[in-house]
Amino acid sequence: MNAPVSTPTSAPALTKNQSLVFDVLTRSDAPMSAYTILDRLRDHGFRAPLQVYRALDKLLEFGMVHRLESLNAFVACAHPESECCGQGHGHGHGTVAFAICESCGHVSEFHDHEVDHRLGDWAKAKNFKPAKTTIEIRGLCGACGA
């Protein structure tokens, strides 16, 4: 009884652990570290970091979760399903950027074609083949920076 449970929806079917981790992240309004997620899920039988990391690996692969490199933390994907989350794997919508408030912890996810394009041009000019691009702006959000 370990295989993914099929759901009525379209997105990839998640296993129990994957669902639990995704739910916790979705309910959070700030990024969570793997260990924080682990603590939230102790009541659901989670005992070891690997249970979280393995679920996160899959969720990252599905594009349902993002990793914030500058925080060593994770967030549920926040941009519209139509642009990314629903679709299989390659999902051609480009790189996502994050604005992270260092005061309240809130994260805004956004996308800018022009930025994408410029970085792509640089890569092409240098014959560099991008695999994954990270863009994170840390600072103060409108509410905190007043």
Place this chain on the structure above:
Amino acid sequence: MNAPVSTPTSAPALTKNQSLVFDVLTRSDAPMSAYTILDRLRDHGFRAPLQVYRALDKLLEFGMVHRLESLNAFVACAHPESECCGQGHGHGHGTVAFAICESCGHVSEFHDHEVDHRLGDWAKAKNFKPAKTTIEIRGLCGACGA
């Protein structure tokens, strides 16, 4: 005998530990983790991670070293002194981006005004005050990706 040693040059005077760390990073052609730096400096009396981290903190503050968030590693600043490294502290040359080869480990540092500008515009529109921006492209460099 712990104070910074003044040098004939312009840039901020470095203490012994700061110089040692900076030299090691400068000689390396790939990013180094703090612990790798530590190991390289054992012969020079380094015994504990904090000795490295404290030096790195200062070098980061001086703009002489960058931290690669997606690697938890550090590189010596590679762009021309005239644009950044030499000057005091605020240094208004904008955000730097990195292209990191996942095969050979080589890192290219570059700057794109347009990208900077776009991200700045987004921030302004959202009333977000940026403090530090991270842009890292991971992939294969020209030499490795052929």
Place this chain on the structure above:
DNA sequence: ATGACACACGTTATAGCATAACGCAATTGA
């Protein structure tokens, strides 16, 4: 059916990255 395979899972142990908290030494400057 059955056996090979892929995959999710659970557990223990370990590796790798970073900082807290203490105290000492040297420099600066009121």
Place this chain on the structure above:
DNA sequence: TCAATTGCGTTATGCTATAACGTGTGTCAT
């Protein structure tokens, strides 16, 4: 001279991530 600041060294600890092992279950070609 004394207080404040800064760099340094040490010990201990905390946080982040993965290696390596074995189990169970579903899939599918034979």
